[in-house]
Amino acid sequence: MEFFIQQLTNGLAVGGIYALIALGYTMVYGVLKLINFAHGDLFTLGAYLGFTSLVSLGLADQLGVGAALALCVLLVMGLSALAGHVLERAAYRPLRKSGRLSAVVSALGASIFIQNAIMLLWGARDRAYPADLLPPMTVSIAGQPVPLIRLVVFAVSLLVMVGLYVFINRTRMGMAIRAAAIDQGAAKLMGIDVRRVVAVVFMIGPALGGLAGIMVGLSYGQINFTMGQLYGLKAFTAAILGGIGNIPGAMLGGLLLGLVEAFGAAYVSVAWKDALAFFVLILILVVRPTGLLPERVAEKL
Amino acid sequence: MLELIDLKVSYGPVEALHGLNLTVAEGELVTILGSNGAGKTTTLMAVSGLVPVRSGEIRFEGRRLDTLRSHQVVALGVTQAPEGRRIFGPLTVSENLALGAFSRRDRPAAAKRLRWVYDLFPRLFERQDQMAGTLSGGEQQMLAIGRALMSEPRLLLLDEPSLGLAPLLVRSIFQTIRAINQAGVTIVLVEQNARAALKLADRGYVLEVGRLVMAGPAADLLHDPRIQTAYLGGGPPAG
Numbered sequence A: 001m002e003f004f005i006q007q008l009t010n011g012l013a014v015g016g017i018y019a020l021i022a023l024g025y026t027m028v029y030g031v032l033k034l035i036n037f038a039h040g041d042l043f044t045l046g047a048y049l050g051f052t053s054l055v056s057l058g059l060a061d062q063l064g065v066g067a068a069l070a071l072c073v074l075l076v077m078g079l080s081a082l083a084g085h086v087l088e089r090a091a092y093r094p095l096r097k098s099g100r101l102s103a104v105v106s107a108l109g110a111s112i113f114i115q116n117a118i119m120l121l122w123g124a125r126d127r128a129y130p131a132d133l134l135p136p137m138t139v140s141i142a143g144q145p146v147p148l149i150r151l152v153v154f155a156v157s158l159l160v161m162v163g164l165y166v167f168i169n170r171t172r173m174g175m176a177i178r179a180a181a182i183d184q185g186a187a188k189l190m191g192i193d194v195r196r197v198v199a200v201v202f203m204i205g206p207a208l209g210g211l212a213g214i215m216v217g218l219s220y221g222q223i224n225f226t227m228g229q230l231y232g233l234k235a236f237t238a239a240i241l242g243g244i245g246n247i248p249g250a251m252l253g254g255l256l257l258g259l260v261e262a263f264g265a266a267y268v269s270v271a272w273k274d275a276l277a278f279f280v281l282i283l284i285l286v287v288r289p290t291g292l293l294p295e296r297v298a299e300k301l
Numbered sequence B: 001m002l003e004l005i006d007l008k009v010s011y012g013p014v015e016a017l018h019g020l021n022l023t024v025a026e027g028e029l030v031t032i033l034g035s036n037g038a039g040k041t042t043t044l045m046a047v048s049g050l051v052p053v054r055s056g057e058i059r060f061e062g063r064r065l066d067t068l069r070s071h072q073v074v075a076l077g078v079t080q081a082p083e084g085r086r087i088f089g090p091l092t093v094s095e096n097l098a099l100g101a102f103s104r105r106d107r108p109a110a111a112k113r114l115r116w117v118y119d120l121f122p123r124l125f126e127r128q129d130q131m132a133g134t135l136s137g138g139e140q141q142m143l144a145i146g147r148a149l150m151s152e153p154r155l156l157l158l159d160e161p162s163l164g165l166a167p168l169l170v171r172s173i174f175q176t177i178r179a180i181n182q183a184g185v186t187i188v189l190v191e192q193n194a195r196a197a198l199k200l201a202d203r204g205y206v207l208e209v210g211r212l213v214m215a216g217p218a219a220d221l222l223h224d225p226r227i228q229t230a231y232l233g234g235g236p237p238a239g
Helices: A002-032 A039-056 A059-063 A065-095 A100-122 A148-170 A172-182 A184-189 A194-220 A227-242 A247-267 A270-287 B040-047 B070-076 B093-100 B107-120 B122-126 B137-149 B167-182 B194-200 B218-223 B225-231
Strands: A138-141 A144-147 B002-011 B014-024 B029-033 B055-060 B078-081 B155-159 B186-191 B203-208 B211-217
Touching: A002 A039, A002 A144, A002 A148, A002 A172, A002 A194, A002 A227, A002 A247, A039 A059, A039 A065, A039 A100, A039 A194, A039 A227, A059 A065, A065 A100, A065 A194, A100 A227, A138 A148, A144 A148, A148 A172, A148 A194, A148 A247, A172 A184, A172 A194, A172 B093, A184 A194, A184 B070, A194 A227, A227 A247, A227 A270, A247 A270, B002 B040, B014 B040, B014 B211, B029 B040, B029 B167, B029 B194, B040 B055, B040 B078, B040 B155, B040 B186, B070 B078, B078 B137, B093 B107, B093 B137, B107 B122, B107 B137, B107 B167, B122 B137, B137 B155, B137 B167, B167 B186, B167 B194, B186 B194, B194 B218, B194 B225, B203 B218, B211 B218, B218 B225
Parallel strands: B029 B186, B029 B203, B078 B155, B155 B186
Antiparallel strands: A138 A144, B002 B014, B002 B055, B203 B211
């Protein structure tokens, strides 16, 4: 039982992070049918921007922990959104009329570029988030002490997901995003500026990814310029698992993948943690390639 | 109201329209006829800004449309109900109609517009919470037209509204098109169903492989022997 509670909370926290990153993949795919392979590296960028604002700028000393974290989150989400926007303008928009493969190659190039830029800017060594920033508090669940940060990470990702869901379903821009995801040409005929929709999607995704980056830094303390590869690939798996292009699917896929990993590591072997995640990817591609919640297709011609 | 001047459109190296001249006056119902590949859909897509114009001009009330992007064309009051309907299948009927009004931020006006659309198409009112992709073909066509009307167009472009519909439904859709025109909306109707379109329209244009081959009042075209042979299935009398 002790083990179970630990792994459950751990899985939900990791899953929440996967889900946040997966949303970026799935939203871009939904509108452009493009896998933004540089998305994982924007997540890394977020983690490093968070590191800089907390450590180098020393926000916590000047403002207190709460205000510093809030400001850090806002700053990082804003800058990540900006980075996503620049990425779209530089790497994808010029290729909008070229074949799909050109955009994929451009995405891979952008990924390598961002990763190396981070290495040059912040160095190749691991960087550490301040360990004393958050007091090592625990909460008791079923008699088990669970680190508070896990619950915070899970709660924050859940909150953001609900917010995104409301945004997509209740706002004008959200409607435009949904319409463009279903049929870009028809969306244009409705008077929707699809170019703007694409720009917005390329800002929301990285903003959420940047937030995930901070949460990884706060949870595990260490960040590395290559960490976006593994997290990106896992989140991509989560997006596929839930059904790529589907927003609730990305949320579900992220949480499920986090739980599979946590319980797999606990009850099978820690060494098999990553292998299990990718086994899930292979399994879903073989058995149900549309994912658990496929894009709703109800076209009748 | 709408003026196409020596309009040329090409897809890659293939020219689809070789210099088309066409005008539509305010309040008119003009039909564009022609067989597959004649350039009818291309013409409407060029007006809506979905295919780039290679040379020539498109003017709407004196303003150049060919330099604008598609959402700006809609904002000026030119809306298209495209071929194949292109409704948003996974969304409900009312969500589709709400998207139609995307370019109009005035909510009371949109609500009024919605009542008008539901009056024109009572079936849509009955099915407003149904997923659009599950509607019948005729209902989907009603939705495509209703959705286009939600943007308060002054010029409505209809591309093959009768495609794939049973004759009875075609008649009902065409009656509604007439009603929309009589309500003051100028209409360009692209059709393969030449007879029905000419009976409805004021004037007609006939395209063949990207060129204008005939134009005139609809009644004249309807009785023109060349049109009858080519598009109305009435060959020369046997014997």
